[in-house]
Amino acid sequence: MPNHTSKPLVLVDGSSYLFRAFHALPPLTNSHGEPTGAMHGVLNMLDKLRKDYDPEHMAVIFDAPGKTFRDDMFPDYKANRPPMPDDLRGQIEPLLDIIKAQGYPLLIIPDVEADDVIGTLAQEYAGKVIISTGDKDMAQLVDARVHLINTMSGLYSDPAGVVEKFGVAPERIRDYLTLIGDTVDNVPGVNKVGPKTAVKWLAEYGSLENIMAHADEFKGKVGEYLREALAHLPLSYELVTIKCDVALDCSPEALTFTPPDVDKLHALYERYEFRTRLAGLGKETPPNLPLSGEEQEGGASGSPPDKGELEGVSSAEGVSYQTILTQADLDTWLQRLQAAAEFAFDTETTSLDYMEAQIVGVSFAISAGEAAYLPLAHDYLGAPPQLDRDATLAQLKPLLEDPALRKIGQNLKYDRSVLLNHGIELRGIAHDTMLESYVLDSTANRHDMDTLCAKYLNHTTISFIDIAGKGKNQLTFNQIALEQATPYAAEDADMTLQLHQHFWPQLQALDAQCKLYEEVEVPLVSVLSSIERNGVKVDATMLAKQSKELETRMQEVVKQAYAAADQEFNLASPKQLGEILYTKLGLHAPRKTPKGQPSTAEDVLEELAAQGHELPTLILEHRGLAKLKSTYTDKLPEQINPRTGRVHTSYHQAVASTGRLSSSDPNLQNIPIRTEEGRRIRQAFIADTGNKLLAADYSQIELRIMAHLSGDKGLLDAFAHGLDVHRATAAEVFGTPLAEVSIEQRRAAKAINFGLIYGMSAFGLAKQLGVDRRDAQDYVNLYFARYPGVKQYMDDTREQARAQGYVETLFGRRLFLPDIQSKNAVTRQYAERTAINAPMQGTAADIIKKAMIAVAAWLRDSGLQTRMIMQVHDELVFEVPEAELETVRAQVTALMTGAVTLDVPLVVDSGVGDNWDEAH
DNA sequence: TTGCTCACG
DNA sequence: GACGTACGTGAGCAAC
Incomplete structure (x- = not known):
């Protein structure tokens, strides 16, 4: 029978959506604790489809329980499927009841999968068909007449859409699926062949049949895997093929809506506390129905939520976490924060990208165990009304910008940036628990909050993965239900405060570290944040x-x-x-x-x-x-x-054990320089119009530090006289007059100098110089004879490390070396080399950090437009308006050389250019 | 996820 | 006598 309307047949893959809704949506429950999230998801989706397409014919299809013909074909079919979670299983019956009561034609055909029912109906119908599914396998059904819509992602697929998404045409989808296989359904494909390879092969050979016929032409490991797979590929092809000719006792034209069973719906909605749906039935909403944190479809205005259910979420351990949803509650907290000596806070955002992140909420803590979460932009389906974000941030701004109000945070560099995205300049940064932890023990692998809580507070925090999931379907914080967001976010602020209370007394007991923390690490937070935001x-x-x-x-x-x-x-x-x-x-x-x-x-x-x-x-x-x-x-x-x-790179302040910074995303500290072709990349780092790049780097800073720390007379003299230190070393070691040092001798001396900084062995030096190991040993002996102070310093440092278990930089930054006592010679020697290197590398890091703070302060106070844009361990790079060049170059050099006073002069070289290569 | 390799200081 | 041997990072890739 020909289709006599222009309206399409809409077929809904209910099973596919049920699983996706269950996993994608927050685990909502009604007040009895019965899960309802998946039900909401599927029902909302059906509403949307009906509204979008206004179909005359529509069906919702679910898999029937039990085996299907595919299980007979292949006993291992879907053997990898985990058992259905109980929280999902319990939602199926009521969901089917509601769908039926709403009047949708519902099909559950025994022995046949939903896919096959849909394939058959689509085939039998004469007119246009829309299949609503989240299952990629369905793409094989697409043609000029049959299209797909993924109602959860909004992605619409016609034949061109399939090509765009998969890289192959609909008629090749089965070939494609066969090649890659399906781990979830346990359909074997070709080992190591994924979407990319499958598309490549199909583009080259046209079809699976042709690929199999030419299997011997495929090279390498994958070729072998292909040949191994030849035997089972026909079966896999059958398994991924959707059958379009199953026997059904209804025709697509018979799929029409029936009138809703209002009484039954009322009972079901009430039972599962679907408030908006109840309201939509036109009956009165019972007055005492608690809020279940669910649905609130666009336009349908629910009554303002009772806040009772959300507030004072508390656990048995005397922890009280509050959700701030009203202006009255906000006012109370603003007053408390204003009156507090110091408070901890944390921002929740839409992104980890500090340049793009938008605030979703803010949490605060004033005393241990008591915290509040202020949600501002949760926008999941059914999110309760929240205070207006911009208006609320405007009220917070004076507090956050008040330098006298002391703030405590975990990685405040990030929060500072996020706040700047909303026009708020964070001031009064008093403490950062990540940095407290780092200064106390820089060798800890991680200084993130979860790790610190487990290690020092014996507390397991709620992990972000638990509430947001992971992988590409991970939710962003605005999609997290408040019931979960509040304990998570409030805990962040609470734990930050408690970690601070744990670390701070320890830090105060250590004068040098405390000074380093307060005068270097904490002030550096804002400086680094500005460099990052300036960008290159x-x-x-x-x-x-x-x-x-x-x-x-x-x-x-x-x-x-x-x-x-x-x-x-x-x-x-x-x-x-x-x-x-x-x-x-x-x-x-x-x-x-x-x-x-x-x-x-x-x-x-x-x-x-x-x-x-x-x-x-x-x-x-x-x-x-x-x-x-x-x-x-x-x-x-x-x-x-x-x-x-x-x-915009990220600088990490609590990663390198020596006190250095590191950089990532992208790493701007390893841009090539040593080869000509590599240096061309630096030519692409350019100054903005009207600006130049200024690069200023410390000359030989680690060797100068070695001279200072060791107090060696000869080395100090060499630097004091402004000599070429490698040449001077060569003259000493080889007993040659300075003027007669050969290129080869200087090269050897340079290698020795570097080797000393790294805690070298004669073997390493020999390898570096390409000389015999005994010759290398002779060089080392000669060196130590000429520079006895250096020898003494090396021995003392190793001894100090053994005695104390740590070494220190000039400014007291400690690096622990438990392996220095190891019985294993290799492990122990490794620790000994670190003991030699860390004080020099670390002191250099301390010095440039001090310089950065001094330069940043000067730039701020001078009112100049120059921006600091990079740090590369011993080098600072600035983007300078041409008119400011002379001033900035002179002052940067002065501030860098004067960052500390040592027994050797610090020397800074600088260069200017249109790009970074030229500036060197 | 791990190990290797290689970019920088 | 054998062993392994220069410090600190981050990123891309292959292979598991």
Whole structure:
């Protein structure tokens, strides 16, 4: 029978939505604790479909319990499926009852999966069909007449949409699904073949059939896996094929709505406390129905929620966490915060990206165990009305900007940035628990709140994953139900306060560390935050051009390498390379990796290259090019913030055990400089119009610190006289007049100087210099004879580390070395080298941190437009308006050299240019 | 997720 | 006599 209306047939994959709604939505319950979240999800979705399409024919299809024909075909089918959670199982019956009572045609056909019922109905119907599903397998049903809508994501798929989403046409979806398999349903595909490979193969060979016919042409491991899979692929193909010819005793045209059973719906809605739906039935809402934190469809205005259910959420341990939903409650808290000597707070936001994050809520704590969460932008379906975000933040602004009101936080650098996104400049940063922990023990692996609570308060915090899930479906905080958000957020503020109460007395008992914390780490928070927000201008066009050039050169190298190896292989795989070099070509492996594989490390390949082998040379070139391309020229442009047009790194203040900063996303502390082609990347770091980049770096700072700490007369003299220290060292060690030091002697002396900073061995020096180990030992002995103070310092430091279990920087930053007592010689020696290196590396870090604070303060007070934009361990980079160049260059140099007074002069070199390369 | 490799100071 | 051997980071990739 031809379809005589223009309205489509709407088929709903109920089972697919049930699971997705269950996992995606917060676990809502009614007041009896019965879960209702999945029911809400499915019902809201049905409402939306009916509203969007106003169909005449519609059906909701669920899987029938029990086996289907697929289980007969393949006993392991869906064997990996976890059992249905009880919280979901309990929602099915009432959900089906409600759907039926609402008048939807409901189909549950035994022995057949919902997919097959939908496929058959779609096939039988003559007109347009809309299938509402979240299941990717359904894409195989799409054609000009049959389209998909994912009502949860809003994604609509016609044939072009399928191609866009999967990379293959609808008629190839079954081939595609067969190749990748389905771990959840336990349908075997081809090992190691995922969406990318499947699309690639299908593009190349056209069909699964053709791929199988040419299975012997596929190279490498995946080729083997393909051949292994040949036997089971036909079965997998059957399993992923949706049947479109199952016997049904109803025709699609018979699928029409029946009038709703109002009485039954009323009873069900009441039972599960669906308030808005009850209201929609036109009957009176019972007065005492508690709020279940659920539905509130757009437009349908519910009565304002009772706040009773949300407030004073408290547990048995005397913990009281309040949700602030009214102006009256907010006023009370504002007064308490204003009156408090200091308070802890934490922001909840939409994103981890500090440049883009928007505030969702703020939590406060004034005394241990008592905290409040102020939600401002939770916008999930059914979220209760909250105080207006902008108006409320305007009320908080005076408090947060008051330098006299002392704030305590965990990683306040982030909160400062988030507040700035709303025009609030956080002042009065008194304590940061992450930094307290770091200063007390920089060797702890992590200083995040969850770790600190477990370690010091013996308390397991609610993890974000527990309330938001993980992976690509992770919820953002605005989607979290207040019932869960309040305990989580309030706990953050509470725990921050309690951690501070734990750390602060310990810190106060340690004069040097306390000073370091208060005068360096805490003031640095705002400085780093400003640098991050300033960002760096990067020329994306220039990098894109470099990417292309690198690609071209890499392809040439790859071709030559295939020729040299007489076969094709993955140049980036150490394993394949090892096989070719050492097995196929029979080269002798100079050494092995710690795990016993023949090494393909750079120095090894260089050695082989030096022996005249072609392939290692090509590999080295390829590695260098690939690194530059993938890490820098390809990635950096992607990390430009579209709003600011600049890249904004993150500096981590509590990661490096020595006291250094680290940088990530992107890491701006490892931009190439050592090779010509690498330096071109620095040319893409540019100054804004009318500005120049100023780069100022400390010269030889770690060696100067070594001279200062050791007090060695000879070394101090060399620096005092402004000598080239490597040359001076060479003159001493080799007994040559300064003017006659050869290039080779200077190079050796430089290696010794660096080796000293790293706590070297004669072996390491020999390797570095490419000389005999005994010669290297002679150099070391000579050095120590000429610089006895250095020798003494090294011995004292090792001894001090053994006696105290830690070493210190000049400013008292401690680094613990428990391994210094180890019975294992390797472990112990490692700790000894760290003991030598950490005071020098750490003191240098302390010094540049002090300089950064001084420079930032000067820039702020001077009213200049210059911005500090990068720190690279011994270098600071500024973006300077041309008119300010002279002033800034002079003052930055003065502040950096004068950051501390040592027994040696500090020297700062600086350069200016249109880009970072030029500024060096 | 881990190990290797390689970019920086 | 053997062993492993220069400090500190972060990122991309292959392989599990």
